[in-house]
Amino acid sequence: MDNLSETDMRIYEEELRGFLPRKLFDAHVHLFDGTCLKSGKQFAEKSVYRKFGCEFRIEQYLEWARQSLPEQEIHLNGFGQPSFISDLDASAVYSGRISDNRRFFGMALVSPKDTVEDVVRRVEANRLIGYKPYLNFVDWKDKRDITIHDMLPEEQMAAADAKGLAVVLHIPRDERLADPINQEQMVELCHRYPKAQIIFAHIGRAYYLKNVIGFLDGIAACPNAYVDTAMVNHEGVLEYTFRNFPRGRTLFGTDAPIAMLLGKSVEINNQYAYLMGEDYAIGSTIYDAGQAVRFTSFYYEQLRGIKLAAQRAGLSRDELENIFFNNADKLFRGIAERNYGDQ
Numbered sequence: 001m002d003n004l005s006e007t008d009m010r011i012y013e014e015e016l017r018g019f020l021p022r023k024l025f026d027a028h029v030h031l032f033d034g035t036c037l038k039s040g041k042q043f044a045e046k047s048v049y050r051k052f053g054c055e056f057r058i059e060q061y062l063e064w065a066r067q068s069l070p071e072q073e074i075h076l077n078g079f080g081q082p083s084f085i086s087d088l089d090a091s092a093v094y095s096g097r098i099s100d101n102r103r104f105f106g107m108a109l110v111s112p113k114d115t116v117e118d119v120v121r122r123v124e125a126n127r128l129i130g131y132k133p134y135l136n137f138v139d140w141k142d143k144r145d146i147t148i149h150d151m152l153p154e155e156q157m158a159a160a161d162a163k164g165l166a167v168v169l170h171i172p173r174d175e176r177l178a179d180p181i182n183q184e185q186m187v188e189l190c191h192r193y194p195k196a197q198i199i200f201a202h203i204g205r206a207y208y209l210k211n212v213i214g215f216l217d218g219i220a221a222c223p224n225a226y227v228d229t230a231m232v233n234h235e236g237v238l239e240y241t242f243r244n245f246p247r248g249r250t251l252f253g254t255d256a257p258i259a260m261l262l263g264k265s266v267e268i269n270n271q272y273a274y275l276m277g278e279d280y281a282i283g284s285t286i287y288d289a290g291q292a293v294r295f296t297s298f299y300y301e302q303l304r305g306i307k308l309a310a311q312r313a314g315l316s317r318d319e320l321e322n323i324f325f326n327n328a329d330k331l332f333r334g335i336a337e338r339n340y341g342d343q
């Protein structure tokens, strides 16, 4: 991977060094190697994974961190790349291979079409702490009409509940966190499966202020609901979350390796776009081909956003360390200990 630029070194020195705790737990990482992909399948031309050689192994993350976060120790929860080109069984094997259930944890990718036996086997055989469904695996209806319950069939959730597993959920629908059907089903899911630990990824995909304000109360009241901050660098969204969602159930996450790209998510007129400093497509992308500005990584922008939001919301040092590390460490270690005993 590229060497850290001088600008990035300066950002670390001036803005991050004195702020970051020594240990970071990244609760949302896409990790996989070549064995996890179906043979003959390829990533799209502008896929971010091409930057990393069509894989993102744990060593690549740790090497990036060695340069970019030189004083931090990274712990993480990794799962594969949820798409049709991934082999879900092989991805679970990889996640298991790199997990020690102490510092590194892993999840299985699941499709709603997988039988509950397949899901349980994928998790247990690899000593994983949960699973992650994927929107596009609901391929029997129009994307706009997909609901949370479509993504997470009853039997799979019952298994997660019985074992107290974590489920990382990227919620569907155009209105994301503000969608009334999502609002209802998010709370329903938490109530129906009280022992499953449900992590709403990307703060319910609320990347702009209007999408988050007023919409965290339902899940905030559910003791088994969590949010991860992956790819949210918006200090307003983060501040609102720190003020309105329990700080003991807020998990730092990045969406690495996407977070390693040069770019920033920006709010524009009650929408958001990814302003990109390099020519990869990650959703609503605007590529700065004319190099109007100099970028740093989404990762650093996320850390900056958390710093500013933490100051504004008045987070204590302890609360910050919980969000950056202890909350996820406690959650995932607990699941591993309950299911797999003393390692």
Ligand SMILES: [Zn+2]
Pocket: 028, 030, 230, 255
């Ligand atoms: Zn992700």
